[in-house]
Amino acid sequence: MAAMRAAGLEPLEPYATSMTAWRCRCTSCGNEVTPTLMRIRRGGGCKFCAAHGIDLAGASKVYVITHQEWNAVKIGIGACTGYTSRLIQHERQGWQVYQARDYTTGAAAQDVEQAVLGRLREAGLAPYLTRDIMPNGWTETCSAERITAGKIWAMVEEETRNTEDPYAPRAGGRPRATVLIDADAAAAEMRACGYEPLVPYPGRTNATWPSRCTTCGHEGRPTFNAVRNAGQRCRICRTKEAQGKRSAANAPKALETMRAAGLEPLEPYPGNATPWRCRCTGCGRETTPTYSNVNGGSSGCRFCAFNSATDEQASAEVRAAGFEPLEPYPGRTTDRWRCRCSCGNEIATRLTSVRSGVKSCVKCRRSGGYTDPQTAAAEARAAGFEPLETYPGKTTDKWRCRCRCGTDVTLTLTSIRRGRSKCGTCSRPATQRSGVSTKCDARQEHLF
Template identity: 30%
Template structure:
């Protein structure tokens, strides 16, 4: 059975190790408030840790000094480590944990590096890695890939609103993807896919009939062109009709019969709505006016609307708005449970960002004012 430690013995043991207790002895396993005789600061070591584990009596300044002493390096040793990892220090070693201005020996760029980061392998040169990109450099890369940036450079992995210089389509590729793969455009890509999937008239008609669509005019010759047809389920005449490219997907060809979805090749619109109860703003896109009707039925009010010949263009702007709002540090306002018809990820509280500010931003992107607000 271990010997019981008396308070007198405990006090003598702590004094011998450089600390004077300032309260009654609580026991060997409990924190004991003591005054360090070296730095004159109060801490709460445990008797058992100090006497049996030799952890020291002070967890304040004395402990920090011990850690600093272990990490202390002389200037020559620190410089050698920096040079080993590709950095040439420009000033004397400032000490552990401090930024040290150094020049990359490979590209010559000057960066404030920390010795601890460098020797742990986290001190690589971002310029050599291609991650230091200015707006001018990024724009040059985009223009060389036939893309005209419409807003300032947002970062290598963020959607960047651009106009395709080949077809005029507005999209949101990322700088990183363009730098790695070259020209990226949804519209141009669709053209390539359509050409690759082109069918003869017999195969095209068979594809339409499989989707219960009766063609009313000859095959237009391409999978991406509208084809006037009659729905064999509801007898609705579709003019303009669906494209073969779309009906070969899961959504079907008749807007009346098919599951709801957004066709980027058809006319659509971008909208802003507000909710007085939630004090929230929402932006979104749609092909059909029923989308606004759904929101109005849930207490939303239509604030602005911009029509587009291609919903794909509206979709690109919607992505840009979302990236811009998040870039302002504005959090998402509502949850999926609060949005019966979906779209909660495109919401923000009006206290975080105003309707006027978002509307002005959209006007700056589109170059035109919204159409008069309307509901279906």
């Protein structure tokens, strides 16, 4: 009741809830209005005395307009005076006035418009244009193919005869939106609500005012209107307060869930998705799972789940796979770890790769591993080839050798390991080799 009277409204019925329409009478214009207490606390008031939007206490008119290019028809209301009137704006976009009717108050014009729109929606005539085509008033448009402007105007005439006009027009001009507020008094109110202004008063109650919360230090941009009328607090403080309430309510259940998973918490419940420092009752190590993961069914201890390892355990695993660590274990199984392969190549591997079965570097997988020159020469001789040069170093490098038939060939150790034991000359049939020799001898005799 005090909040309503402070806003210039005298209640005409008992209070119900903050979201229920409350029938009141404005002490300034005498009109009956039905705002909610929530709207009044957010800075609202009498719709007839409002300094913005449609002037419900001043003269207005209902109009029906058409657009040939868009093939649309529209109903609307407005004061329709001045260079920036809504009707003039529509005419600039190509709309043409079909009919218009004057009313003593904008409230009466609004009742007629809403009654006609209700009949159109009941007939299944949804908004025809979209917000992209017509930002202002697109919800009041219809397709000209489904209904004509004449039928809509006939509805306007009928609703005008059936609708009474109990609203009293305003005697003077419309009140101005500017409200003079002392800057020092506004800053004092902000400090009393827990804000320290960072700049002087911006001059308007609905303008953002950069301020710092005196509780948490967060810098925000609240409006003086929201702080004074709605009691708006710092959003960071509100979030922390809500999180604290949820944490206090979920703490007993979270504690039971963690202990059931074999984890003993070492600190109070931090929240659903925050790492929670616990000790595993199985292996005795300290781990930091989240309650969300454990409650979702995942294993609580990462060490017992083989998703992590100590420095000694990780080093033993990579050495068993043929790698020698060159630096301490980075801490996570997915972190890159600089090691030396058994072939002497330095690589950056991961513990997850080693656990998945990787036992050699890329060079080893491509070349078949390191082979010393003596072993390579022994393999070549066993296959029937005598090396003519030193082993090049990799099994895929070309290596010049002599076959047992006396032909010099170029091959690779990989081909020898795959079963090659003859050169191209040895692979031909004997008749073909003799034919080639006969032709060569005949050609030589002809030349000489």
